[in-house]
Amino acid sequence: MKIKQIHSLFLECNSVCTDTRKIKKDDIFFALKGDNFDGNAYAEQAIKKGAKYVVIDEAEYKTSVNTILVNDVLETLQKLASFHRKFLNVPIIALTGSNGKTTTKELINAVLSQKYKTTATRGNLNNHIGVPLTLLSMNSNTEIGIVEMGANHQKEIEFLCKIATPNYGYITNFGKAHLEGFGGVEGVIKGKSEMYDYLITSNETIFVNHQDPIQVKKTNKAKRFVFGNKTHADVIVEFIDAQPFVVCKYNNLKIKSQLIGDYNFNNIAAAITIGNYFNVEDSAIKTAVENYTPTNNRSQIIEKDTNKIILDAYNANPTSMHAALINFEKYTGFKIAILGDMFELGKDAKQEHQEITDLAISLNIDTVILVGENFYKSGSNSKIVIQYKTFLDFKNEFNFTQIKNATLLIKGSRGMALERVLEII
The missing domain is CATH 3.40.1190.10 (Mur-like, catalytic domain)
Known part of the structure; x- marks a missing residue:
């Protein structure tokens, strides 16, 4: 079936869905594949849940007239999007x-x-x-x-x-x-x-x-x-x-x-x-x-008990971490920086984590808590630095009751999920 024909069917539908758990009536379902799943296996379930059409790329799952068989589901999704973009102009x-x-x-x-x-x-x-x-x-x-x-x-x-x-x-x-x-x-x-x-x-x-x-x-x-x-x-x-x-x-x-x-x-x-x-x-x-108010762990300011928390834990890299620390230094009062590992740095990981550690120590910050394998390896003789190899170690070993009347910066890569700190402060 050509993209133009698929587009005509798409226009009959309410929206596109790639997850059968989120299907609504008259959606068009694209059976995408991942490392641990094959959307084709959910084609029949998608129809039963109300999908108007299902796009698959494995013939054995074509069980309905509403099932559209293509060579590659992902490629079809991308071509359909490009066609639709030109259609709307x-x-x-x-x-x-x-x-x-x-x-x-x-x-x-x-x-x-x-x-x-x-x-x-x-x-x-x-x-x-x-x-x-x-x-x-x-x-x-x-x-x-x-x-x-x-x-x-x-x-x-x-x-x-x-x-x-x-x-x-x-x-x-x-x-x-x-x-x-x-x-x-x-x-x-x-x-x-x-x-x-x-x-x-x-x-x-x-x-x-x-x-x-x-x-x-x-x-x-x-x-x-x-x-x-x-x-x-x-x-x-x-x-x-x-x-x-x-x-x-x-x-x-x-x-x-x-x-x-x-x-x-x-x-x-x-x-x-x-x-x-x-x-x-x-x-x-x-x-x-x-x-406009920030959400989803991005530059949010949260008041909790006697503490002010700057929650910037959605993601991190050396550039954003540097900027966040420089800005954090400008705050007054007792300051605690809780920093999580930065991911996808490859061969530069050791150097970049060390540079952020050195920067944090050099600034007017009272306590620096480093969480993650890379930060754990950073060298530091400073009394203000506390290092934990894992978040679980941090959770189990740190005395959170001592944090009072403080301003906290929480920042790390998405995989560190440092927003979990909010549950234990």
Whole structure:
């Protein structure tokens, strides 16, 4: 069956589903495969649960006229998403970067939805499956699509751009993330810049942070819309303060966000800039930014008993960890940093964990708790450092009742799940 025919059937359905536990009536189910599962085996169950159509790639599971047999389910999902994107022909804004992708995406969506009907990536579904699902969640009501793209290897962003064919793009930054897969910092820059390559070749618009020399250099020959605090930028957003929340100035408006850390200033500035480009009123931009509250363990401030907790445990890499610690030092009172291992650093893991350990010791922080195998190996003779090889060791051995009237920073890679600290403080 051709993609055009499958698309016609897709339009009869309510939504796309890849998990039979979440199927709703009249969904279309794609039987994807993973390391430990084969979606084909759930095809019949999907029909019984209310799926209107099921897409499979193993003939033995074709048990119904509503079952569509294809050569490869994942490839079909991606081709269908690309076809649907062209069918709708709505403006697509794509964004990637080492840090701040999801927060920036949420801010952009908050700003643009003040004027437009938007569809944006849910959560961080930003890979070779998530991007197609985002595109397929768009419909005739969508006026602007916002697509987050993640990658940990070369050519992934290029591939995602070919599926989404964005009209606009923004790269938050180039940092020390996924060094193992990209092959070092230069590999990160090359991999993320695949978005620039696509947009420049297609003569599409790139949003550029003038304060980032890499962005400026990489887009020198591009059609671009620039923001910064320079007078020759297209949009000027000025940083005012970040104690504890970021405050900035835009077109004589003082905007008070609910995001901590000066590292979030560029994320806010990008959303303001894109709102300006799409003619969202200044007052609406201010409302959107001021009303946005972070969720899902990202830069959240939580009051618990006598303690203030900065929960930034969704993910971590050396760049974001460095920024979080520098910002944390600015807080007053008794400060405790609870840091978890940073993943996907490959041969650089030892050095990067040691550098973060040394940084934490050098700052005005009262206690530094390091959790994870890599941090456990870091060398430290400092009395303020406590090291645990596993989270279980930390949970069992540390006296949490001693934490009173303190400000805590909790940050680590997703696999460390340091938000569990909240359950035991």
